[in-house]
Amino acid sequence: MTERFVKHATFVVERTYAASPARVFQAWSDVNSKAKWFSKPEIFEFRVGGREYSSGGPPEGPVFTFDACYQEIVPEERIVYSYSLDSDDIRMSVSITTVELFPTESGTKLVFTEQGAFFDGHDTPEIREHGTNEMLDALGKSLE
Template sequence: MNERSVQHSTFVIERQYEASPEQVFAAWADPSAKAQWFPKAEVFEFRVGGREFNHGGPPGGPIYTFDARYEDIVPDKRIVYSYVMDMDERRISASVVTVEFQRTETGTRLLYTEQGAFLDGLDAPEQREHGTKALLDKLGAVL
Protein backbone atom coordinates (compact mmCIF):
# COMPACT_ATOMS: atom_id res chain seq x y z
CA MET A 1 0.00 0.00 0.00
CA ASN A 2 1.29 3.49 -0.86
CA GLU A 3 1.85 6.00 1.90
CA ARG A 4 -0.63 8.89 1.77
CA SER A 5 0.64 12.36 2.64
CA VAL A 6 0.04 16.03 1.94
CA GLN A 7 2.47 18.93 1.91
CA HIS A 8 0.96 22.41 2.07
CA SER A 9 2.83 25.33 0.57
CA THR A 10 2.40 28.89 -0.64
CA PHE A 11 4.75 30.59 -3.06
CA VAL A 12 4.72 34.03 -4.66
CA ILE A 13 6.40 34.93 -7.94
CA GLU A 14 6.81 38.53 -9.09
CA ARG A 15 7.52 39.53 -12.66
CA GLN A 16 7.89 42.93 -14.35
CA TYR A 17 6.74 43.19 -17.96
CA GLU A 18 7.20 46.12 -20.35
CA ALA A 19 3.58 45.84 -21.47
CA SER A 20 0.38 47.38 -20.17
CA PRO A 21 -1.83 45.52 -17.67
CA GLU A 22 -4.40 45.24 -20.48
CA GLN A 23 -1.86 43.47 -22.71
CA VAL A 24 -0.65 41.15 -19.95
CA PHE A 25 -4.23 40.33 -18.89
CA ALA A 26 -5.13 39.58 -22.53
CA ALA A 27 -2.25 37.09 -22.67
CA TRP A 28 -4.12 35.12 -19.98
CA ALA A 29 -7.67 35.75 -21.24
CA ASP A 30 -7.37 35.06 -24.98
CA PRO A 31 -6.94 31.37 -25.86
CA SER A 32 -4.69 31.93 -28.88
CA ALA A 33 -2.49 34.38 -26.94
CA LYS A 34 -2.26 32.05 -23.94
CA ALA A 35 -1.33 29.08 -26.16
CA GLN A 36 1.86 30.94 -27.10
CA TRP A 37 3.26 30.53 -23.58
CA PHE A 38 1.10 27.93 -21.77
CA PRO A 39 0.15 24.41 -22.94
CA LYS A 40 -2.74 24.72 -25.40
CA ALA A 41 -6.12 24.24 -23.75
CA GLU A 42 -8.56 21.64 -25.00
CA VAL A 43 -11.29 23.52 -23.11
CA PHE A 44 -10.97 27.27 -22.52
CA GLU A 45 -13.93 29.07 -20.92
CA PHE A 46 -12.49 32.32 -19.57
CA ARG A 47 -15.36 33.45 -17.33
CA VAL A 48 -16.24 33.08 -13.67
CA GLY A 49 -17.29 29.44 -13.26
CA GLY A 50 -15.59 28.53 -16.56
CA ARG A 51 -13.14 25.72 -17.05
CA GLU A 52 -9.68 25.39 -18.56
CA PHE A 53 -8.43 21.88 -19.32
CA ASN A 54 -5.41 20.36 -21.02
CA HIS A 55 -3.33 17.22 -20.86
CA GLY A 56 -0.12 15.94 -22.36
CA GLY A 57 3.41 14.93 -21.59
CA PRO A 58 6.71 13.79 -23.02
CA PRO A 59 6.80 10.86 -25.46
CA GLY A 60 6.80 7.65 -23.47
CA GLY A 61 6.41 9.57 -20.22
CA PRO A 62 3.50 10.20 -17.91
CA ILE A 63 0.44 12.16 -19.03
CA TYR A 64 -0.17 15.31 -16.96
CA THR A 65 -3.66 16.77 -16.70
CA PHE A 66 -4.41 20.39 -15.71
CA ASP A 67 -8.09 20.99 -14.82
CA ALA A 68 -8.94 24.52 -13.65
CA ARG A 69 -12.04 26.50 -12.71
CA TYR A 70 -12.10 30.31 -12.78
CA GLU A 71 -13.33 31.61 -9.43
CA ASP A 72 -12.96 35.38 -9.89
CA ILE A 73 -12.02 37.66 -12.79
CA VAL A 74 -11.57 41.43 -12.63
CA PRO A 75 -10.46 42.59 -16.11
CA ASP A 76 -6.91 43.99 -16.19
CA LYS A 77 -6.62 43.61 -12.37
CA ARG A 78 -7.02 40.04 -11.08
CA ILE A 79 -7.65 36.39 -11.95
CA VAL A 80 -8.36 33.75 -9.30
CA TYR A 81 -8.61 30.10 -10.26
CA SER A 82 -8.48 26.71 -8.58
CA TYR A 83 -6.98 23.68 -10.25
CA VAL A 84 -6.04 20.07 -9.81
CA MET A 85 -3.11 18.34 -11.46
CA ASP A 86 -3.02 14.63 -12.23
CA MET A 87 -0.16 12.41 -13.38
CA ASP A 88 -1.62 9.55 -15.39
CA GLU A 89 -4.55 8.47 -13.18
CA ARG A 90 -3.20 9.84 -9.88
CA ARG A 91 -4.05 13.20 -8.35
CA ILE A 92 -0.78 14.97 -7.46
CA SER A 93 -1.97 18.39 -6.30
CA ALA A 94 -4.82 20.82 -5.72
CA SER A 95 -4.18 24.58 -5.71
CA VAL A 96 -5.70 28.05 -5.60
CA VAL A 97 -3.93 30.74 -7.67
CA THR A 98 -4.28 34.51 -7.63
CA VAL A 99 -2.74 36.51 -10.48
CA GLU A 100 -2.59 40.27 -9.92
CA PHE A 101 -1.79 42.89 -12.58
CA GLN A 102 -0.45 46.23 -11.27
CA ARG A 103 0.34 49.20 -13.50
CA THR A 104 3.87 50.59 -13.13
CA GLU A 105 5.74 53.45 -14.80
CA THR A 106 7.29 51.00 -17.27
CA GLY A 107 4.48 48.48 -17.72
CA THR A 108 3.06 45.84 -15.42
CA ARG A 109 4.04 44.18 -12.16
CA LEU A 110 2.54 40.70 -12.10
CA LEU A 111 2.13 38.92 -8.76
CA TYR A 112 1.42 35.19 -8.95
CA THR A 113 0.45 33.54 -5.63
CA GLU A 114 -0.18 29.79 -5.44
CA GLN A 115 -1.48 28.00 -2.36
CA GLY A 116 -1.18 24.28 -2.89
CA ALA A 117 -1.71 20.88 -1.38
CA PHE A 118 0.91 18.54 -2.88
CA LEU A 119 -0.18 14.93 -2.52
CA ASP A 120 1.49 11.64 -1.67
CA GLY A 121 5.02 12.77 -2.56
CA LEU A 122 4.14 12.76 -6.28
CA ASP A 123 4.82 16.50 -6.69
CA ALA A 124 6.66 19.12 -4.65
CA PRO A 125 6.17 22.87 -4.20
CA GLU A 126 9.72 23.52 -5.40
CA GLN A 127 9.05 21.70 -8.68
CA ARG A 128 5.78 23.57 -9.24
CA GLU A 129 7.38 26.93 -8.48
CA HIS A 130 10.25 26.17 -10.87
CA GLY A 131 7.84 25.21 -13.66
CA THR A 132 5.66 28.26 -13.06
CA LYS A 133 8.67 30.58 -13.20
CA ALA A 134 9.62 29.07 -16.56
CA LEU A 135 6.08 29.66 -17.89
CA LEU A 136 6.06 33.28 -16.66
CA ASP A 137 9.45 33.83 -18.29
CA LYS A 138 8.00 32.47 -21.54
CA LEU A 139 5.08 34.89 -21.14
CA GLY A 140 7.60 37.72 -20.86
CA ALA A 141 9.31 36.61 -24.06
CA VAL A 142 5.96 36.52 -25.88
CA LEU A 143 4.98 39.97 -24.64
Template sequence: MTKRTVTHDTFVIERKYPAAPARVFFALSDPRAKAKWFNGPEEWGPDQHTMDFRIGGRETSVGGPKEGPQHRFEAIYQDIVPDQRIIYTYDMHLDDKRISVSLTTLELGPEGTGTRLILTEQGAYLDEFDDPALRRRGTEDLLDALGASLQDAPANA
Protein backbone atom coordinates (compact mmCIF):
# COMPACT_ATOMS: atom_id res chain seq x y z
CA MET A 1 0.00 0.00 0.00
CA THR A 2 1.27 3.48 -0.92
CA LYS A 3 1.93 5.82 1.98
CA ARG A 4 -0.42 8.78 1.54
CA THR A 5 1.30 12.15 1.99
CA VAL A 6 0.93 15.70 0.72
CA THR A 7 3.75 18.21 0.46
CA HIS A 8 2.62 21.81 -0.08
CA ASP A 9 4.85 24.34 -1.78
CA THR A 10 4.56 27.77 -3.37
CA PHE A 11 7.10 29.32 -5.68
CA VAL A 12 7.32 32.56 -7.63
CA ILE A 13 9.37 32.97 -10.80
CA GLU A 14 9.89 36.29 -12.60
CA ARG A 15 11.07 36.76 -16.15
CA LYS A 16 11.59 39.83 -18.33
CA TYR A 17 11.01 39.42 -22.05
CA PRO A 18 11.90 41.90 -24.82
CA ALA A 19 8.40 41.67 -26.29
CA ALA A 20 5.18 43.57 -25.59
CA PRO A 21 2.62 42.00 -23.21
CA ALA A 22 0.26 41.28 -26.14
CA ARG A 23 2.96 39.24 -27.87
CA VAL A 24 3.79 37.28 -24.70
CA PHE A 25 0.08 36.67 -24.10
CA PHE A 26 -0.23 35.37 -27.66
CA ALA A 27 2.64 32.90 -27.07
CA LEU A 28 0.82 31.67 -23.94
CA SER A 29 -2.69 31.51 -25.43
CA ASP A 30 -2.41 30.48 -29.09
CA PRO A 31 -2.16 26.69 -29.52
CA ARG A 32 0.36 26.81 -32.40
CA ALA A 33 2.52 29.45 -30.71
CA LYS A 34 2.48 27.56 -27.40
CA ALA A 35 3.34 24.24 -29.08
CA LYS A 36 6.67 25.81 -30.12
CA TRP A 37 7.90 26.07 -26.51
CA PHE A 38 5.60 24.07 -24.18
CA ASN A 39 6.94 20.53 -24.47
CA GLY A 40 9.24 17.99 -22.89
CA PRO A 41 12.89 17.39 -23.69
CA GLU A 42 13.74 16.96 -27.37
CA GLU A 43 14.73 13.30 -26.89
CA TRP A 44 11.12 12.51 -25.89
CA GLY A 45 9.87 13.39 -29.35
CA PRO A 46 6.69 15.37 -30.03
CA ASP A 47 4.03 15.71 -27.33
CA GLN A 48 0.31 15.22 -27.90
CA HIS A 49 -1.11 18.67 -27.16
CA THR A 50 -4.66 20.07 -27.16
CA MET A 51 -5.72 23.53 -26.02
CA ASP A 52 -9.11 25.23 -25.63
CA PHE A 53 -8.08 28.67 -24.39
CA ARG A 54 -11.13 30.16 -22.68
CA ILE A 55 -12.42 30.30 -19.12
CA GLY A 56 -13.49 26.72 -18.38
CA GLY A 57 -11.47 25.45 -21.34
CA ARG A 58 -9.01 22.59 -21.03
CA GLU A 59 -5.44 22.01 -22.06
CA THR A 60 -3.65 18.66 -22.12
CA SER A 61 -0.10 17.68 -22.94
CA VAL A 62 1.05 14.07 -22.99
CA GLY A 63 4.57 12.84 -23.62
CA GLY A 64 7.55 11.13 -22.13
CA PRO A 65 10.58 9.03 -22.88
CA LYS A 66 10.01 6.05 -25.20
CA GLU A 67 10.72 3.63 -22.34
CA GLY A 68 8.22 5.46 -20.08
CA PRO A 69 6.72 6.72 -17.92
CA GLN A 70 4.14 8.84 -19.70
CA HIS A 71 3.84 12.40 -18.32
CA ARG A 72 0.37 13.97 -18.55
CA PHE A 73 -0.54 17.62 -17.85
CA GLU A 74 -4.30 18.36 -17.58
CA ALA A 75 -5.30 22.00 -17.02
CA ILE A 76 -8.52 23.99 -16.70
CA TYR A 77 -8.45 27.76 -17.31
CA GLN A 78 -10.05 29.57 -14.37
CA ASP A 79 -9.49 33.26 -15.26
CA ILE A 80 -8.23 35.10 -18.33
CA VAL A 81 -7.64 38.84 -18.72
CA PRO A 82 -6.15 39.43 -22.19
CA ASP A 83 -2.55 40.69 -22.14
CA GLN A 84 -2.59 40.81 -18.30
CA ARG A 85 -3.43 37.56 -16.49
CA ILE A 86 -4.00 33.82 -16.88
CA ILE A 87 -5.01 31.57 -13.98
CA TYR A 88 -5.33 27.81 -14.34
CA THR A 89 -5.44 24.69 -12.21
CA TYR A 90 -3.71 21.52 -13.32
CA ASP A 91 -3.02 17.92 -12.44
CA MET A 92 0.21 16.10 -13.30
CA HIS A 93 0.22 12.34 -13.82
CA LEU A 94 2.93 9.74 -14.34
CA ASP A 95 1.24 6.92 -16.21
CA ASP A 96 -1.93 6.34 -14.13
CA LYS A 97 -0.68 8.01 -10.90
CA ARG A 98 -1.73 11.56 -10.07
CA ILE A 99 1.43 13.12 -8.66
CA SER A 100 0.34 16.71 -8.03
CA VAL A 101 -2.43 19.29 -8.19
CA SER A 102 -1.52 22.96 -8.68
CA LEU A 103 -2.90 26.47 -9.05
CA THR A 104 -0.85 28.71 -11.35
CA THR A 105 -1.18 32.46 -11.88
CA LEU A 106 0.62 34.22 -14.72
CA GLU A 107 0.73 38.02 -14.47
CA LEU A 108 1.96 40.14 -17.38
CA GLY A 109 2.87 43.79 -17.19
CA PRO A 110 4.82 46.30 -19.23
CA GLU A 111 8.49 46.71 -18.37
CA GLY A 112 10.06 49.39 -20.56
CA THR A 113 9.43 48.20 -24.12
CA GLY A 114 9.08 44.59 -22.94
CA THR A 115 7.13 42.49 -20.46
CA ARG A 116 7.60 41.38 -16.88
CA LEU A 117 6.01 37.98 -16.31
CA ILE A 118 5.37 36.80 -12.75
CA LEU A 119 4.39 33.15 -12.32
CA THR A 120 3.09 32.03 -8.93
CA GLU A 121 2.44 28.32 -8.42
CA GLN A 122 0.82 26.75 -5.38
CA GLY A 123 1.17 22.99 -5.46
CA ALA A 124 0.10 19.91 -3.54
CA TYR A 125 2.63 17.15 -4.31
CA LEU A 126 1.14 13.74 -3.64
CA ASP A 127 2.47 10.56 -2.04
CA GLU A 128 6.15 11.43 -2.61
CA PHE A 129 5.83 10.90 -6.39
CA ASP A 130 6.86 14.49 -7.15
CA ASP A 131 9.31 17.06 -5.82
CA PRO A 132 8.62 20.81 -5.61
CA ALA A 133 12.24 21.65 -6.46
CA LEU A 134 12.05 19.59 -9.66
CA ARG A 135 8.74 21.25 -10.60
CA ARG A 136 10.24 24.70 -10.12
CA ARG A 137 13.26 23.80 -12.25
CA GLY A 138 11.02 22.39 -15.00
CA THR A 139 8.88 25.53 -14.92
CA GLU A 140 11.98 27.73 -15.16
CA ASP A 141 13.09 25.71 -18.19
CA LEU A 142 9.68 26.20 -19.83
CA LEU A 143 9.78 29.97 -19.20
CA ASP A 144 13.26 30.08 -20.73
CA ALA A 145 11.89 28.22 -23.77
CA LEU A 146 9.06 30.78 -23.94
CA GLY A 147 11.68 33.54 -23.99
CA ALA A 148 13.59 31.82 -26.79
CA SER A 149 10.39 31.42 -28.83
CA LEU A 150 9.69 35.15 -28.45
CA GLN A 151 13.15 36.00 -29.82
CA ASP A 152 12.61 33.71 -32.81
CA ALA A 153 9.05 34.87 -33.60
CA PRO A 154 8.18 37.76 -35.88
CA ALA A 155 6.95 40.88 -34.07
CA ASN A 156 3.33 40.31 -35.12
CA ALA A 157 3.18 36.67 -33.97
Protein backbone atom coordinates (compact mmCIF):
# COMPACT_ATOMS: atom_id res chain seq x y z
CA MET A 1 0.00 0.00 0.00
CA THR A 2 1.23 3.49 -0.87
CA GLU A 3 2.05 5.80 2.02
CA ARG A 4 -0.39 8.74 2.13
CA PHE A 5 0.59 12.09 3.64
CA VAL A 6 -0.03 15.81 3.35
CA LYS A 7 2.57 18.55 3.54
CA HIS A 8 1.20 22.00 4.40
CA ALA A 9 3.15 25.10 3.45
CA THR A 10 2.90 28.82 2.83
CA PHE A 11 5.19 30.82 0.60
CA VAL A 12 5.29 34.46 -0.48
CA VAL A 13 6.76 35.80 -3.73
CA GLU A 14 7.07 39.53 -4.42
CA ARG A 15 7.64 41.39 -7.67
CA THR A 16 7.74 45.06 -8.64
CA TYR A 17 6.54 45.91 -12.13
CA ALA A 18 6.89 49.17 -14.07
CA ALA A 19 3.16 49.14 -14.80
CA SER A 20 0.18 50.65 -12.98
CA PRO A 21 -1.98 48.54 -10.66
CA ALA A 22 -4.76 48.88 -13.26
CA ARG A 23 -2.51 47.36 -15.93
CA VAL A 24 -1.30 44.52 -13.67
CA PHE A 25 -4.89 43.80 -12.58
CA GLN A 26 -5.95 43.72 -16.23
CA ALA A 27 -3.23 41.12 -16.93
CA TRP A 28 -5.00 38.84 -14.42
CA SER A 29 -8.61 39.74 -15.21
CA ASP A 30 -8.69 39.75 -19.02
CA VAL A 31 -8.61 36.32 -20.70
CA ASN A 32 -6.47 37.46 -23.66
CA SER A 33 -3.97 39.29 -21.45
CA LYS A 34 -3.68 36.35 -19.06
CA ALA A 35 -3.13 33.88 -21.92
CA LYS A 36 0.09 35.79 -22.77
CA TRP A 37 1.75 34.65 -19.53
CA PHE A 38 -0.37 31.76 -18.15
CA SER A 39 -1.94 28.74 -19.79
CA LYS A 40 -4.90 29.66 -21.99
CA PRO A 41 -8.02 28.72 -20.03
CA GLU A 42 -10.85 26.61 -21.38
CA ILE A 43 -13.17 28.33 -18.88
CA PHE A 44 -12.56 31.89 -17.64
CA GLU A 45 -15.22 33.49 -15.43
CA PHE A 46 -13.39 36.33 -13.67
CA ARG A 47 -15.92 37.16 -10.94
CA VAL A 48 -16.47 36.14 -7.33
CA GLY A 49 -17.69 32.55 -7.48
CA GLY A 50 -16.44 32.24 -11.06
CA ARG A 51 -14.28 29.43 -12.34
CA GLU A 52 -11.00 29.28 -14.24
CA TYR A 53 -10.13 25.92 -15.76
CA SER A 54 -7.27 24.82 -18.00
CA SER A 55 -5.59 21.55 -18.83
CA GLY A 56 -2.59 20.63 -20.92
CA GLY A 57 1.00 19.57 -20.90
CA PRO A 58 3.72 18.13 -23.06
CA PRO A 59 2.71 15.77 -25.90
CA GLU A 60 4.19 12.77 -24.06
CA GLY A 61 2.17 13.65 -20.92
CA PRO A 62 1.16 14.04 -18.24
CA VAL A 63 -1.89 16.28 -18.54
CA PHE A 64 -1.96 18.94 -15.82
CA THR A 65 -5.33 20.37 -14.78
CA PHE A 66 -5.73 23.73 -13.01
CA ASP A 67 -9.24 24.21 -11.59
CA ALA A 68 -9.80 27.48 -9.68
CA CYS A 69 -12.67 29.35 -8.03
CA TYR A 70 -12.43 33.10 -7.40
CA GLN A 71 -13.20 33.85 -3.75
CA GLU A 72 -12.67 37.62 -3.63
CA ILE A 73 -11.87 40.32 -6.17
CA VAL A 74 -11.11 43.94 -5.30
CA PRO A 75 -10.29 45.70 -8.59
CA GLU A 76 -6.70 46.91 -8.80
CA GLU A 77 -6.02 45.74 -5.21
CA ARG A 78 -6.61 42.05 -4.49
CA ILE A 79 -7.51 38.71 -6.07
CA VAL A 80 -8.13 35.60 -3.95
CA TYR A 81 -8.75 32.19 -5.47
CA SER A 82 -8.69 28.57 -4.37
CA TYR A 83 -7.55 25.86 -6.76
CA SER A 84 -6.67 22.24 -7.24
CA LEU A 85 -3.83 20.98 -9.42
CA ASP A 86 -3.96 17.48 -10.90
CA SER A 87 -1.50 15.41 -12.93
CA ASP A 88 -3.57 13.07 -15.08
CA ASP A 89 -6.00 11.61 -12.51
CA ILE A 90 -3.77 12.28 -9.47
CA ARG A 91 -4.63 15.21 -7.21
CA MET A 92 -1.30 16.89 -6.47
CA SER A 93 -2.43 19.80 -4.30
CA VAL A 94 -5.14 22.18 -3.18
CA SER A 95 -4.26 25.80 -2.43
CA ILE A 96 -5.59 29.22 -1.62
CA THR A 97 -3.78 32.10 -3.29
CA THR A 98 -3.88 35.82 -2.56
CA VAL A 99 -2.53 38.32 -5.08
CA GLU A 100 -2.13 41.83 -3.66
CA LEU A 101 -1.30 44.92 -5.71
CA PHE A 102 0.26 48.00 -4.13
CA PRO A 103 0.97 51.22 -6.06
CA THR A 104 4.58 52.39 -5.99
CA GLU A 105 6.27 55.50 -7.34
CA SER A 106 7.32 53.63 -10.47
CA GLY A 107 4.52 51.07 -10.87
CA THR A 108 3.15 48.20 -8.81
CA LYS A 109 4.40 45.91 -6.08
CA LEU A 110 2.73 42.48 -6.36
CA VAL A 111 2.65 40.18 -3.33
CA PHE A 112 1.68 36.58 -4.15
CA THR A 113 0.89 34.38 -1.13
CA GLU A 114 0.04 30.70 -1.54
CA GLN A 115 -1.10 28.41 1.25
CA GLY A 116 -1.20 24.82 0.10
CA ALA A 117 -1.81 21.21 1.00
CA PHE A 118 0.55 19.04 -1.09
CA PHE A 119 -0.43 15.38 -1.35
CA ASP A 120 1.66 12.21 -1.12
CA GLY A 121 4.86 13.70 -2.56
CA HIS A 122 3.37 14.32 -6.02
CA ASP A 123 4.38 17.98 -5.69
CA THR A 124 6.30 20.00 -3.13
CA PRO A 125 6.10 23.58 -1.88
CA GLU A 126 9.63 24.17 -3.20
CA ILE A 127 8.72 23.07 -6.73
CA ARG A 128 5.53 25.15 -6.64
CA GLU A 129 7.38 28.24 -5.43
CA HIS A 130 9.94 27.79 -8.23
CA GLY A 131 7.11 27.55 -10.77
CA THR A 132 5.44 30.63 -9.29
CA ASN A 133 8.66 32.62 -9.70
CA GLU A 134 8.80 31.61 -13.37
CA MET A 135 5.10 32.49 -13.80
CA LEU A 136 5.55 35.96 -12.28
CA ASP A 137 8.63 36.54 -14.46
CA ALA A 138 6.46 35.70 -17.49
CA LEU A 139 3.83 38.15 -16.21
CA GLY A 140 6.54 40.83 -16.02
CA LYS A 141 7.60 40.19 -19.62
CA SER A 142 3.99 40.45 -20.78
CA LEU A 143 3.73 43.87 -19.10
CA GLU A 144 6.79 45.30 -20.94
